[in-house]
Amino acid sequence: MDLGERLKDIRDDKDISIQELAANTKISADKLYNFEINNEKPNVFQLDKLAQFYNLSLSDIVNKEEVEKELKIRSWIANSMIIPAIFSFKFMDENNYISIFMIFIMYIIGFYSTHFGKMTRIMEQLQFENPMAKWIRSKLTRVVSYTLSVALLLSGVLLMIINFDKLGAFGAMLLDAGIVAVLASVMVWDANKN
Numbered sequence: 215m216d217l218g219e220r221l222k223d224i225r226d227d228k229d230i231s232i233q234e235l236a237a238n239t240k241i242s243a244d245k246l247y248n249f250e251i252n253n254e255k256p257n258v259f260q261l262d263k264l265a266q267f268y269n270l271s272l273s274d275i276v277n278k279e280e281v282e283k284e285l286k287i288r289s290w291i292a293n294s295m296i297i298p299a300i301f302s303f304k305f306m307d308e309n310n311y312i313s314i315f316m317i318f319i320m321y322i323i324g325f326y327s328t329h330f331g332k333m334t335r336i337m338e339q340l341q342f343e344n345p346m347a348k349w350i351r352s353k354l355t356r357v358v359s360y361t362l363s364v365a366l367l368l369s370g371v372l373l374m375i376i377n378f379d380k381l382g383a384f385g386a387m388l389l390d391a392g393i394v395a396v397l398a399s400v401m402v403w404d405a406n407k408n
Contacts, residue, residue, distance in 0.1 A: 218252035272339040359399045367392025
């Protein structure tokens with residue numbers, strides 16, 4: 215059974231009209247109809263709204279494989295939001311407006327890709343692992359991951375201390391990258407420990 219048929223069956227089982235569903239989920243009736251006849255594919259956040267309205271788990275509505283490509287793309291977009299923050303340090307001394315603009319871009323990318331953090335909950339429900347975390351886990355051990363992260367962080371601090379005038383911006387970029395690397399290591403290796 216395809217996704218559209220499942221969505222229609224769930225709505226029919228709950229005895230809810232498309233108009234009632236649209237009013238409660240803030241998804242237009244036209245869109246909901248197009249989802250059910252497979253003319254349009256709902257994104258993972260729309261599916262989450264439907265699951266919440268029906269009081270079901272997201273995995274009761276959709277298979278992980280059906281949204282895996284979207285989750286991978288959104289994960290990589292979220293992972294890449296650190297790039298503007300790192301480059302904002304480069305422009306910190308030269309032009310503060312560029313730095314502020316780069317940080318603003320970072321937040322826009324982050325909010326778009328994760329819908330204010332909703333994606334983390336969705337990924338947990340579907341048992342989907344962030345591709346970057348999966349890659350780190352496959353290529354590095356816990357000790358190597360932490361060692362590289364701390365080394366990156368300390369090299370940034372040292373560059374800033376040695377010659378702040380000439381190497382400060384580069385040191386700040388390394389420091390920022392090191393902080394992110396340490397946080398990524400914690401996320402990959404220690405965040406979900408019981």
